[in-house]
Amino acid sequence: MNDTPKIDKLYALSSEKKKFSFRLPLSNRIRIGKRNYVVQLKGDEKYGTYILWKNRRYPVEIVRSRQNKYEILFNDISYTFTVETPFSLQRMKVLSSGKGKAEKELIKAPMPGKIIDVPAREGSTILRGETVVILEAMKMQNEILSPVNGKIVRVNAKAGTNVMKDDVLAEIKVE
Amino acid sequence: MDLSGKSYKAFLERQEALRKQYSAKQAEKQHSKGKLTARERITLLFDKGTFEEIDAFVTPANQPVEFGKVERTYGDGVIVGHGKVNGRLIFAYAQDFTIMGGSLGYVHAKKISKIQEMALKMGSPIIGMMDSGGARIQEGVASLSGYASIFHNIISSSGIIPQISVIMGPAAGGAVYSPALTDFVFMVNHTSYMFVTGPNVVKEVLNEDVTFDELGGAQIHAQKSGVAHMIYDDEENTILALKKFLSYIPSNNVENPPSIPDDNSTPDFNEKLRDIVPDDPNKAYDVKDIIQNIVDRNSFFETAELFAPNLVTGFARLKGKTIGIVANQPKVLAGVLDIDSSTKGARFIRFCDAFNIPILTLEDVPGFLPGVDQEHAGIIRHGAKLLFAYSEATVPRITIILRKAYGGAFIVMNSKSLGGDFSFAWPTAEIAVMGPDGAVAILYRKELADSKNPAELKKELVKKYRDKIANPFIADELGYIDEVIDPAMTRQKIISAFSALSNKWVKVPSRKHGNMPL
Numbered sequence: 267m268n269d270t271p272k273i274d275k276l277y278a279l280s281s282e283k284k285k286f287s288f289r290l291p292l293s294n295r296i297r298i299g300k301r302n303y304v305v306q307l308k309g310d311e312k313y314g315t316y317i318l319w320k321n322r323r324y325p326v327e328i329v330r331s332r333q334n335k336y337e338i339l340f341n342d343i344s345y346t347f348t349v350e351t352p353f354s355l356q357r358m359k360v361l362s363s364g365k366g367k368a369e370k371e372l373i374k375a376p377m378p379g380k381i382i383d384v385p386a387r388e389g390s391t392i393l394r395g396e397t398v399v400i401l402e403a404m405k406m407q408n409e410i411l412s413p414v415n416g417k418i419v420r421v422n423a424k425a426g427t428n429v430m431k432d433d434v435l436a437e438i439k440v441e
Numbered sequence: 442m443d444l445s446g447k448s449y450k451a452f453l454e455r456q457e458a459l460r461k462q463y464s465a466k467q468a469e470k471q472h473s474k475g476k477l478t479a480r481e482r483i484t485l486l487f488d489k490g491t492f493e494e495i496d497a498f499v500t501p502a503n504q505p506v507e508f509g510k511v512e513r514t515y516g517d518g519v520i521v522g523h524g525k526v527n528g529r530l531i532f533a534y535a536q537d538f539t540i541m542g543g544s545l546g547y548v549h550a551k552k553i554s555k556i557q558e559m560a561l562k563m564g565s566p567i568i569g570m571m572d573s574g575g576a577r578i579q580e581g582v583a584s585l586s587g588y589a590s591i592f593h594n595i596i597s598s599s600g601i602i603p604q605i606s607v608i609m610g611p612a613a614g615g616a617v618y619s620p621a622l623t624d625f626v627f628m629v630n631h632t633s634y635m636f637v638t639g640p641n642v643v644k645e646v647l648n649e650d651v652t653f654d655e656l657g658g659a660q661i662h663a664q665k666s667g668v669a670h671m672i673y674d675d676e677e678n679t680i681l682a683l684k685k686f687l688s689y690i691p692s693n694n695v696e697n698p699p700s701i702p703d704d705n706s707t708p709d710f711n712e713k714l715r716d717i718v719p720d721d722p723n724k725a726y727d728v729k730d731i732i733q734n735i736v737d738r739n740s741f742f743e744t745a746e747l748f749a750p751n752l753v754t755g756f757a758r759l760k761g762k763t764i765g766i767v768a769n770q771p772k773v774l775a776g777v778l779d780i781d782s783s784t785k786g787a788r789f790i791r792f793c794d795a796f797n798i799p800i801l802t803l804e805d806v807p808g809f810l811p812g813v814d815q816e817h818a819g820i821i822r823h824g825a826k827l828l829f830a831y832s833e834a835t836v837p838r839i840t841i842i843l844r845k846a847y848g849g850a851f852i853v854m855n856s857k858s859l860g861g862d863f864s865f866a867w868p869t870a871e872i873a874v875m876g877p878d879g880a881v882a883i884l885y886r887k888e889l890a891d892s893k894n895p896a897e898l899k900k901e902l903v904k905k906y907r908d909k910i911a912n913p914f915i916a917d918e919l920g921y922i923d924e925v926i927d928p929a930m931t932r933q934k935i936i937s938a939f940s941a942l943s944n945k946w947v948k949v950p951s952r953k954h955g956n957m958p959l
Contacts, residue, residue, distance in 0.1 A: 351677070361631045403775060404775035
């Protein structure tokens with residue numbers, strides 16, 4: 267029986283598709299550019315978990331993790347990334363090569379209600395999870411989030427107007 | 442040792458032939474599609490060296506085939522057996538797409554049935570890894586009857602052992618009902634599909650163009666149809682997630698769920714919980730933030746995350762012991778109950794009830810979703826499922842009312858009169874027949890119409906309603922909830938409540954089964 271191949275490297279793939287590689291076994295020595303750095307991951311009651319670098323503390327927190335997907339807060343900035351192996355990266359290439367060009371994503375009203383605010387601007391870029399419109403329904407201000415990364419090509423929603431279920435609020439070109 | 446004897450020679454030859462059957466070329470075929478081979482999947486799932494294969498040399502029956510050709514391969518396109526996953530006995534079968542497209546013939550089906558019966562007898566979970574083109578056309582009705590017996594076995598084992606399907610390739614036609622009957626369905630993004638009729642037939646009959654992914658890909662089933670509960674980007678992560686999932690559930694309906702030592706990383710007294718629910722009742726928040734701050738650190742495993750996200754369901758640990766969580770999600774659709782969330786919740790509750798997993802309900806629900814399409818699509822009978830599932834469940838049941846608890850939805854979400862064991866409320870709770878605006882509009886319709894300044898009067902009445910009716914204190918004084926608690930004490934309270942309920946025993950009257958509104 268063939269064993270699973272040995273993995274000597276892991277990658278952190280950020281939501282902007284930037285790639286950072288880490289040698290296995292993981293160590294606290296990190297190579298950035300041509301220089302080596304030593305960082306320490308520590309934790310105590312007073313400061314929580316933090317990274318100690320050059321005698322300064324940078325707080326770090328895993329906000330959410332789901333299998334190989336992570337959302338972390340580092341120095342109060344949020345990062346989302348996935349952990350990939352050389353094989354999964356390769357496979358990603360294989361699978362994405364068969365796909366078509368960028369598609370459009372229609373943001374529809376999930377239920378009837380009143381538009382309170384439209385933070386989305388035509389022509390601007392939007393990341394997955396960012397708010398497109400705020401819709402008041404069931405006496406609650408519901409944030410309608412973008413399911414994709416892309417560019418907003420059209421905004422139909424206007425603050426103060428009523429919409430029906432499935433009305434198109436905005437259109438996003440998937441990038 | 443000398444193994445050159447005649448009988449040993451045959452023995453070794455056979456083993457060699459089996460090894461050759463799983464050639465590198467076939468593996469490459471799977472890999473080029475972004476998939477693993479059945480053998481690799483089994484290796485990933487089980488603890489190293491613990492998998493014992495059964496019926497590896499079984500070949501398709503030697504009956505003549507009138508139409509087409511049947512390859513006589515060892516194992517007939519499916520690997521079945523048992524082994525340990527994190528030290529616990531698990532049965533599994535994995536279909537091999539490289540042998541006749543993983544198609545299900547008579548022998549193939551017999552092997553699966555055999556392992557299903559063993560799993561039931563031993564009281565161990567069974568995992569099916571599907572990657573099959575469907576029924577083997579050449580074998581005709583024999584393969585159909587094979588499917589039927591597999592389905593029958595799943596149904597006989599339902600509620601006795603956990604049954605999990607992992608879709609790792611196509612599952613079409615009758616094959617889809619095998620996962621549909623099991624407790625949880627995992628799917629792999631981009632490489633797995635499920636549909637009753639494929640895109641070709643859809644094109645032929647309805648002249649609609651639809652791709653495999655659009656018709657029955659993992660995303661569709663996770664978001665729209667609710668068929669798939671957990672999806673991941675590749676097979677390795679799917680199997681790793683499956684192993685984690687197994688750590689929450691017991692092996693059968695008699696056992697208690699496994700427990701692990703608590704690392705005490707979540708504080709019992711947690712002031713963070715006081716700040717999550719906003720003061721403005723019209724503002725949303727993420728109920729998962731509350732869950733994270735109540736359960737053991739990083740122990741929340743969400744199920745059916747993408748389907749009906751207005752109701753969050755999942756497993757977590759409390760002092761190392763598994764609990765099931767059902768929580769309204771104010772962030773999505775204001776946390777209303779609709780058809781999808783009702784059925785999602787009901788199925789989850791029934792799983793917990795069948796497998797002795799206590800249920801924690803976090804309630805913030807403005808009501809059932811109004812509207813013509815919901816009413817016409819049967820929110821009445823679908824909402825009744827959630828009601829039925831809660832009321833029927835005999836496992837320990839605790840509710841915490843975080844904020845809104847209005848009308849029928851209050852009753853449905855595990856209210857005390859439905860048999861809930863403990864019901865706590867945060868001071869932010871609003872328990873009433875309906876929200877302040879609705880109540881004022883109905884009770885003071887005439888006064889509002891006659892008033893010179895209706896907006897002002899309405900505001901005043903809403904405030905009065907909030908003070909007098911929509912708060913947790915009246916329900917507390919009447920005994921409909923057990924205690925109004927400080928949010929910071931929530932973890933402590935539910936740990937002590939679940940511990941008080943640990944020996945709960947409800948005598949269920951003898952009957953064939955209740956008649957759940959399906």
